[in-house]
Amino acid sequence: MPDEPLLDIGEVARRSGLAPSALRFYEKKGLIAPEGRNGLRRTYCPDVLERLGLITCARSAGVPVAEIGRFLAAGPSDGDLRVRMAARAEDLDERIGRLTRLRDSLRHAAVCAHEPIVDCPDFRRAMGNVAAGVPSPAADSS
Incomplete structure (x- = not known):
């Protein structure tokens, strides 16, 4: 979605209902990635909101962050993860x-x-x- 403007971390936090510290934590764990910076503030593509929705849903179901990370990076050949x-x-x-x-x-x-x-x-x-x-x-x- 290259034509959509980037969202700064505050806007992502507002739209997702997550604290900026949670976004930075998910970034540190490799679950999301910023597109760049606007001054000192991280900026994200709008599609990060969908990923955060998946992460939030999985976390509310008790899925550990590490397992979510493996799931987000998994390919069709990851049989152990599928099990x-x-x-x-x-x-x-x-x-x-x-x-x-x-x-x-x-x-x-x-x-x-x-x-x-x-x-x-x-x-x-x-x-x-x-x-x-x-x-x-x-x-x-x-």
Whole structure:
């Protein structure tokens, strides 16, 4: 997109919702690269916003910065990374399932007339379904 004007670091921070320090950190880790400088301020191509969206989404899903960096640099022949990404996708499916069950439980609680709500058999059953996919603390301490 050569005709689009470059964005300075402040504008990228504003549009992405990230602090300038986060942008500098991502740059240091090789996840983004500035196009140059306008005085002392870094400037970026507008398409950096898409990359930052991907980075932010991956970070919110718990993907470490180093793994995001490997993903951004990966080619079709990186079989090991593909295996890790498939495993991460499975983990996300499990988390999405638990969160969906939790959401449904909370929606029930929002309209439940049982006193107290936490003793409602429907709520307790739904919360049991939420916990069903979570390892128990006793299982983790063995």
